[in-house]
Amino acid sequence: MVHAVQENRATVIHPTAIVAPEAQIGRGVSIGPWCTVGPHVVIEDNAELISHVVVDGHTRLGAGSRYFPFCTIGMAPQDLKYKGEPTRCEVGARTVVREHVTIHRGTASGSGLTHVGDDVLIMANAHVAHDCWLGNRVIIVNNVVMGGHVVIDDDARIMGSAAIHQFVRIGHAALVGGVAGVEADVIPYGSVLGNRARLVSLHWIWLRRNGVQSAEIHRMRKAYFTLYPKVDEEGTFATRLEAVRRDFGADPRIKEILAFIDAPSRRGLVRIARGDYSTAETEGA
Known part of the structure; x- marks a missing residue:
């Protein structure tokens, strides 16, 4: 490049x-x-x-x-x-x-x-x-x-034919999948797919390729699934956000995600996907 x-x-x-x-x-x-x-x-x-x-x-x-x-x-x-x-x-x-x-x-x-x-x-x-x-x-x-x-932070990857709505923020090292329609903000290290785009995982491939150690990736995975559980009924987003802040807020990358969520936004956050995205979760699609 x-x-x-x-x-x-x-x-x-x-x-x-x-x-x-x-x-x-x-x-x-x-x-x-x-x-x-x-x-x-x-x-x-x-x-x-x-x-x-x-x-x-x-x-x-x-x-x-x-x-x-x-x-x-x-x-x-x-x-x-x-x-x-x-x-x-x-x-x-x-x-x-x-x-x-x-x-x-x-x-x-x-x-x-x-x-x-x-x-x-x-x-x-x-x-x-x-x-x-x-x-x-x-x-x-x-x-x-x-x-x-539109704001796209350092190291983000936007795949082919994606369309990003005005005023959307794409966080650090986030991944936007091909042909995705993004109408809300994507958290740092987030991975989104679909039209309209939904959050399916963190960008595991970027994290591994850039030297993030397994222990930190494990903590990020736990924080991610605390904030975005597979079952939607597990408390409100505000409650889950405070749990992540309490349990993982000292981790620099989690702190970066929390700061992104707390910042003013014209578009809100991309919603979590529901269904089987196990491949995306493990491979960082």
Whole structure:
């Protein structure tokens, strides 16, 4: 996913590219055939626009980031309230944006900024709407669409053709399954499937691959099933939440989940799935 940056190379702008004289172009930047770069754009060192890329608005492209043909970055948002205000868009270092991706700038009625973090991979045909905030090392698979003001925390994985409702929050290292329709918040390390998306487990594969020890995973499993028991009649959610806070609140990852639940939300939390999701629970689907 991470593009190896060749240091100290010469800046190259193809003769067919249209680059505004006011644009700020760093060292070692490559701007390929038929690209268009607007006057308020900043392109940091060693970034690469392969061909037919359009970058507009008050947009900053991070060092070593790469942009594939027919993607557009920093164009005006699809918001009828937008009246041309000088809002911003920024993409982090070493991020890769594949073919036909659209990343729109923010709105004056929102945060005014659309942000994509470092080491992100956004695959073909995905759409990042106005005022979205994507953290670091996020992976967005083909054909994912998101409404405005979506927040996706570090290390989250959004699988192909998922649709995320505006103002939804996706927690740290969460997994959204393919073709899921997500209309509410997904807790950190949560794994959701379906249309409409339902919580089926924690993201066990990510936890194991990132060095979380078995003892901690066991505690997280106990906390998860305390909060989301298989039988819905086992007390109210508020009662279960306090039990998790009391019994597992000292664990840093559980504390992260509790803080996410306690934070203000426009959409509420994704509901728990009912039925047989044993494969998802054990394999982290």
